[in-house]
Amino acid sequence: LANQARDDYEKETGKHNYVAGSIGPYGAYLADGSEYRGDYDLTAVQLQNFHLPRLAAILATGVDCLALETQPKLTEVVAILALLKTLEPTMPVYVSFSLRDAEHLSDGTSLKEAVQVVTKDPQVFAVGVNCVGLDLVTPAIKAIKEVTDKPVIVYPNSxxxxxxxxxxWRFEEGAPRFVDAIDDWITAGAAIIGGCCTTLPQDIAVVAEKLRGVGNNR
Structure with a gap:
């Protein structure tokens, strides 16, 4: 369905949009919130054996790129990227981490260290964070920008x-909302902006409108 929407839009406008195939973490499979903690200890081979069937299936669908997203552990991302080298070494990839705080991945690894490691891979075209609280986004963007020139992608929860x-999911009364923070993310240097859990189409419409206002480089 996503590929069909992409192709229909291109026929109508001449613009090619991109379908990203999602590769989430092993922790999400456990269904106990481990993707927000990263407190599982598997070897690289075990992680690759887990990801191989999904990765192969997604690559067979004709996606434009892969999204290694909501990743709480650097070691898991490194294992997936190594596996991808054996399956499709030219497929563009972006990596998006979940966070414990603005300076650390969910498992405690330094965000800057993780960014430096994954952006050395030539298949990685962007790096960032997703499925995080709104308060973490701007400081995370600034930290990422300190250690890489690659585009920064952010799509927090709403x-x-x-x-x-x-x-x-619960909304607390008076809590900040997704659309209120977009200008700050643009100013901090985010190049690709979206939304994760509980984000609605109208939220993404606001993102698109604001990005159109800052030019075609985002």
Whole structure:
């Protein structure tokens, strides 16, 4: 369906949009919130064995790029990138981490260290964060910009808080909302902006409108 929407839009406008095939973390498979903690200890081979069937299936669909997203562990991303080299060494990839705080991945690894490692891979065309609270985005962008010239991608949650025990999202009264922070992200240097959990089409419409206002480089 995504490929068809991409192709239909290109026929109508002459513009090619991009379909990204999502590769989430092993932690999400556990369904206990581990993607926000990264507290699982698998070897690189075990991680590759887990990811291989999904990775092969997604590559077969004709996506334009891969999204290694909501990744809480640098070691898992490194293992996936190594596996990809054996399957499709020319496929563009972006890497997006989940965070414990503005300076650390969910498992405690330094965000700057993780960015420096993954951006050495020539297949990685952008790096950033997703599925994080709004308050972490701007400082994370600034930290990432300090160690790489590659485009920064951010797509946090819309402002709701997730309770992994009951598996529900809740909006707290008076909490900041997704659309209120976009200008700050642009100023900080984000090049690719979107939304993760509980983000709605109208939120993305606001993103698109604001990015059109700052030129075609984003």
């Amino acid at each position: 402002g709701a808080t997730y309770d992994p025990t009951v598996k529900q």
